[in-house]
Amino acid sequence: MSAKPVETLSREEAAAELAELAAAIAHHDRLYYQDDEPDLTDAEYDALRARNQALEARFPDLVRADSPSARVGAAPVEGFAQVRHAVPMLSLANAFDDDEVREFDARVRRFLRLKDDDALAYRAEPKIDGLSFSARYENGVFVRAATRGDGTTGEDITRNLATLADLPSRLNDDAPPAVLEVRGEVFMRKADFARLNEEQTARGRKVFANPRNAAAGSLRQLDPAITAQRPLSLYAYAWGEIEGLASPFETHGAFLERLRAWGFPVHPQTQACASVEDLIAYTATIAAVRADLDHDIDGVVFKVDRLDWQQRLGTLSRAPRWAIARKFPAELATTRVNAIRVQVGRTGALTPVAELEPVTVGGVVVSRATLHNEDEIRRKDVRVGDWVQVRRAGDVIPQVVAVDPARRPADADPYAFPDRCPACDSHAVRREGEVARRCTGGLICPAQAVERLKHFVSRGAFDVEGLGERSLEAFFKEGLITSPADLFTLEERDQAPGRLTRLQNRDGWGPKSVANLFAALNARRAGVSLERFIYALGIPQVGEATARLLARHYGSLEAWRQAMTEAGDETHPAFATLVGIEGIGPSMARDLVEFFAEPHNVQVLDALLATGVRVLDVEAPEESTGPLAGKTVVFTGTLETLSRAEAKTRAQAAGAKVTGSVSARTDYLVAGADAGSKATKAAALGVTVLDEAAFLELCAGGG
Ligand SMILES: NC(=O)c1ccc[n+]([C@@H]2O[C@H](COP(=O)([O-])OP(=O)(O)OC[C@H]3O[C@@H](n4cnc5c(N)ncnc54)[C@H](O)[C@@H]3O)[C@@H](O)[C@H]2O)c1
Numbered sequence: 001m002s003a004k005p006v007e008t009l010s011r012e013e014a015a016a017e018l019a020e021l022a023a024a025i026a027h028h029d030r031l032y033y034q035d036d037e038p039d040l041t042d043a044e045y046d047a048l049r050a051r052n053q054a055l056e057a058r059f060p061d062l063v064r065a066d067s068p069s070a071r072v073g074a075a076p077v078e079g080f081a082q083v084r085h086a087v088p089m090l091s092l093a094n095a096f097d098d099d100e101v102r103e104f105d106a107r108v109r110r111f112l113r114l115k116d117d118d119a120l121a122y123r124a125e126p127k128i129d130g131l132s133f134s135a136r137y138e139n140g141v142f143v144r145a146a147t148r149g150d151g152t153t154g155e156d157i158t159r160n161l162a163t164l165a166d167l168p169s170r171l172n173d174d175a176p177p178a179v180l181e182v183r184g185e186v187f188m189r190k191a192d193f194a195r196l197n198e199e200q201t202a203r204g205r206k207v208f209a210n211p212r213n214a215a216a217g218s219l220r221q222l223d224p225a226i227t228a229q230r231p232l233s234l235y236a237y238a239w240g241e242i243e244g245l246a247s248p249f250e251t252h253g254a255f256l257e258r259l260r261a262w263g264f265p266v267h268p269q270t271q272a273c274a275s276v277e278d279l280i281a282y283t284a285t286i287a288a289v290r291a292d293l294d295h296d297i298d299g300v301v302f303k304v305d306r307l308d309w310q311q312r313l314g315t316l317s318r319a320p321r322w323a324i325a326r327k328f329p330a331e332l333a334t335t336r337v338n339a340i341r342v343q344v345g346r347t348g349a350l351t352p353v354a355e356l357e358p359v360t361v362g363g364v365v366v367s368r369a370t371l372h373n374e375d376e377i378r379r380k381d382v383r384v385g386d387w388v389q390v391r392r393a394g395d396v397i398p399q400v401v402a403v404d405p406a407r408r409p410a411d412a413d414p415y416a417f418p419d420r421c422p423a424c425d426s427h428a429v430r431r432e433g434e435v436a437r438r439c440t441g442g443l444i445c446p447a448q449a450v451e452r453l454k455h456f457v458s459r460g461a462f463d464v465e466g467l468g469e470r471s472l473e474a475f476f477k478e479g480l481i482t483s484p485a486d487l488f489t490l491e492e493r494d495q496a497p498g499r500l501t502r503l504q505n506r507d508g509w510g511p512k513s514v515a516n517l518f519a520a521l522n523a524r525r526a527g528v529s530l531e532r533f534i535y536a537l538g539i540p541q542v543g544e545a546t547a548r549l550l551a552r553h554y555g556s557l558e559a560w561r562q563a564m565t566e567a568g569d570e571t572h573p574a575f576a577t578l579v580g581i582e583g584i585g586p587s588m589a590r591d592l593v594e595f596f597a598e599p600h601n602v603q604v605l606d607a608l609l610a611t612g613v614r615v616l617d618v619e620a621p622e623e624s625t626g627p628l629a630g631k632t633v634v635f636t637g638t639l640e641t642l643s644r645a646e647a648k649t650r651a652q653a654a655g656a657k658v659t660g661s662v663s664a665r666t667d668y669l670v671a672g673a674d675a676g677s678k679a680t681k682a683a684a685l686g687v688t689v690l691d692e693a694a695f696l697e698l699c700a701g702g703g
């Protein structure tokens with residue numbers, strides 16, 4: 001964009017630039033709201049909007065019909081059913097410094113014709129960096145949810161939002177209003193975000209750039225089962241349509257109290273402010289604790305507390321007049337890359353890490369930042385010696401945002417990603433469709449072995465308390481524990497007569513901590529659930545949720561193991577059954593099969609069982625009931641009345657398994673308009689093909 005001062009622009013120049021800005025902002029809105037993958041920082045985006053506003057202020061008659069200043073968000077994405085908001089969901093006006101907050105206060109006072117000594121009270125709230133939702137309750141029961149979309153029409157996310165534990169399915173109210181729309185923000189806590197990204201990395205999947213994108217990408221899923229697996233939280237802060245409220249509230253503060261009583265989480269840091277000076281003090285307080293909050297915020301929001309005054313102030317096209325967002329600068333800092341180091345994870349994935357000249361980012365000293373993977377390094381062209389911008393995304397893993405090419409040393413060479421494992425020197429290769437390069441050293445790779453042991457004892461796996469990462473690393477180095485089985489022979493070896501160095505004599509250990517560790521191990525040996533056991537094996541792509549699916553489906557270790565071995569032959573029915581499990585795709589199935597095809601893995605497993613570890617059977621393996629119980633259904637083409645997500649949910653509610661591809665084990669193919677190759681394949685295999693009406697009839701128990 002032109003950097004010319006607005007005052008010096010001719011009308012023609014201004015008109016051309018306004019056209020460019022409208023197109024650019026619309027483009028970035030689509031990336032941000034529809035794809036959940038912005039390629040500008042928020043500050044860069046805000047600069048575009050500020051420029052647009054300045055131009056429109058100087059040339060009011062050039063304001064375009066498609067001006068960004070009158071628009072909110074972006075239209076709903078295809079694939080989601082659409083929901084029209086009875087009351088529009090708006091954006092907020094911005095203030096970037098305290099003076100702009102004072103101007104806001106002065107505007108409100110003028111509008112309301114308040115005298116200088118008249119009180120004007122506000123409610124201040126943190127501005128949660130997530131995405132907004134609207135949840136509708138009818139007679140106290142949750143019935144529908146939508147995203148903001150373009151403010152008028154949003155995406156139907158009813159089933160997605162229903163998976164959040166934070167969302168009450170019923171209002172806690174004896175006399176609930178006939179209609180209540182509660183609005184708020186869905187977000188991901190920093191620790192949850194870090195864990196999700198670790199899991200994504202372990203599975204060779206794409207990592208999210210920040211908690212906001214992760215939250216948006218997780219909530220806006222056509223398949224609510226994916227949302228259910230993602231750690232999302234919410235805070236409520238506003239309402240839409242309300243009808244039949246038994247006792248009305250008169251201030252925003254009172255409304256927040258009511259939200260709490262109904263069962264919604266409300267941000268604990270909201271605060272009553274008696275004056276504009278209180279707002280400014282609140283800004284400073286929240287800015288100071290920002291880095292310590294367990295979730296990202298991008299500012300604070302101030303709302304006129306009296307609702308009758310809110311009513312009088314009303315709304316502009318894009319935002320209410322009675323509220324303002326005081327934005328914080330991004331938590332960014334500039335520093336130098338001293339080195340790029342490659343770490344090896346449990347599944348052998350190579351993760352590049354930038355070693356930085358220590359720098360303070362949002363109050364925390366950062367000396368390392370993740371570079372994610374090979375492609376990311378290349379895309380940003382990060383080199384040793386470069387000056388880079390670092391951002392804290394969910395505290396735990398800072399990341400390199402961009403390189404400053406102007407400050408690049410002349411001798412900085414492009415970074416060459418290693419094709420050998422830094423820990424064991426085995427070849428590191430990239431499988432098709434994966435972002436991570438992986439060490440092929442498997443069992444000889446010490447880095448993987450240690451990471452696998454850490455995983456084995458971790459919380460979702462064997463959950464062995466009293467064995468920290470440091471100790472485990474030391475034990476591994478000394479050869480005391482090199483495989484999971486060694487954990488369960490540790491006590492015997494340690495207590496063996498004549499042993500010179502006992503555990504309890506080591507630094508940091510004593511009789512008590514050693515006894516606790518042995519007790520924890522013995523408790524696990526006596527009985528561990530099948531899902532924990534499967535997860536503990538650390539098979540690529542098999543996280544806790546997948547392990548649970550497998551455990552529920554197969555019920556016992558013997559049954560699962562036999563099936564995985566048989567499935568090694570892809571023509572064996574066991575393979576079709578495996579990929580037929582909802583949530584297990586062909587690539588995951590192949591990882592499972594490969595694990596069992598590797599003799600070393602089988603040895604590790606047998607050695608573990610030989611130490612007496614007892615794997616408990618699943619008590620009541622899932623048995624489906626309903627008109628489609630035991631049937632496998634595949635969908636193809638565009639259905640007439642149902643979205644794909646809803647069709648799938650209906651089929652499952654009727655007891656069916658829904659899979660993605662047609663095989664000999666498919667019972668029904670439900671075909672909508674433009675059914676393609678799946679219909680051809682179904683015909684060839686003699687699979688029954690249904691239209692939508694026939695499918696619905698079957699679900700209802702007819703047919
Ligand atoms: N990087 C990019 O390319 C890009 C593109 C589009 C938008 N954005 C970001 O989004 C902003 C514009 O988005 P916007 O229209 O959602 O406006 P906004 O984020 O400035 O403010 C409105 C939103 O704030 C949220 N919010 C959080 N806490 C709240 C609270 N306590 N009370 C009320 N609302 C609260 C709501 O979701 C509401 O819709 C930009 O300023 C930029 O930061 C970035």
Ligand SMILES: [Zn+2]
Pocket residue numbers: 344421422423424425426439440441442445446447448
């Ligand atoms: Zn290796």
